[in-house]
Amino acid sequence: MEGVLSHRLTELFRWVDPDPGSSHLVSDLSGWWRDPEVLAGVGPALAGLFPADRPTVVIAPEVTGLLLGPLVAVAVGAGFLPAYKDGGERRRVGPMRWAETPPDYRGRQLRIGVDARRLGPGDRVLLTDDWVATGAQLDALHRLVRHSGAEFVGTAALVATCPAPVTERLRLRALLTGEQLP
Numbered sequence: 001m002e003g004v005l006s007h008r009l010t011e012l013f014r015w016v017d018p019d020p021g022s023s024h025l026v027s028d029l030s031g032w033w034r035d036p037e038v039l040a041g042v043g044p045a046l047a048g049l050f051p052a053d054r055p056t057v058v059i060a061p062e063v064t065g066l067l068l069g070p071l072v073a074v075a076v077g078a079g080f081l082p083a084y085k086d087g088g089e090r091r092r093v094g095p096m097r098w099a100e101t102p103p104d105y106r107g108r109q110l111r112i113g114v115d116a117r118r119l120g121p122g123d124r125v126l127l128t129d130d131w132v133a134t135g136a137q138l139d140a141l142h143r144l145v146r147h148s149g150a151e152f153v154g155t156a157a158l159v160a161t162c163p164a165p166v167t168e169r170l171r172l173r174a175l176l177t178g179e180q181l182p
């Protein structure tokens with residue numbers, strides 16, 4: 001089943017030119033979310049990467065994480081806690097737990113945070129995201145989870161193109177590597 005889904009993800013993936021004269025292509029994942037089989041399959045497939053770990057909460061960074069995270073949370077029987085990037089349009093009210101990222105794949109150093117009231121000792125956290133490039137955003141979330149007193153289970157992603165040490169420290173398991181994409 002996981003192999004069928006991985007094949008479908010590969011088929012529907014596109015590299016696109018963001019604008020004329022651009023020096024690089026960017027990933028287009030829109031075909032994934034528009035496909036009923038992918039939408040139904042990604043949650044169970046990512047949950048299946050951690051079959052015996054019983055997370056209590058899934059955390060994923062905005063924006064794509066707000067779509068993917070709940071799909072994974074439902075599949076593992078956990079709750080969902082969104083991670084927001086500071087400086088967005090909406091000001092966060094209530095206590096937040098923030099962590100700074102190192103430069104991410106776009107060279108951004110972000111402050112990323114979750115509602116501090118919704119995470120703490122007794123929680124078992126699964127991080128999830130669509131794509132791990134440098135791992136910067138998830139590294140910040142990993143640190144944030146450890147400082148909260150919660151237990152870190154690991155990271156489930158659709159695509160991993162990050163260096164091996166990142167894979168190791170995030171306990172990252174992914175459905176696809178960069179080499180499997182067109």
Ligand SMILES: O=P(O)(O)OC[C@H]1O[C@H](OP(=O)(O)OP(=O)(O)O)[C@H](O)[C@@H]1O
Pocket residue numbers: 061062063064065103104105106129130131132133134135136137138
């Ligand atoms: O491994 P990293 O270097 O941290 O980069 C990976 C992150 O960057 C992308 O999200 P982005 O911040 O572009 O937001 P998006 O979800 O709106 O695409 C992607 O969805 C991951 O969340």
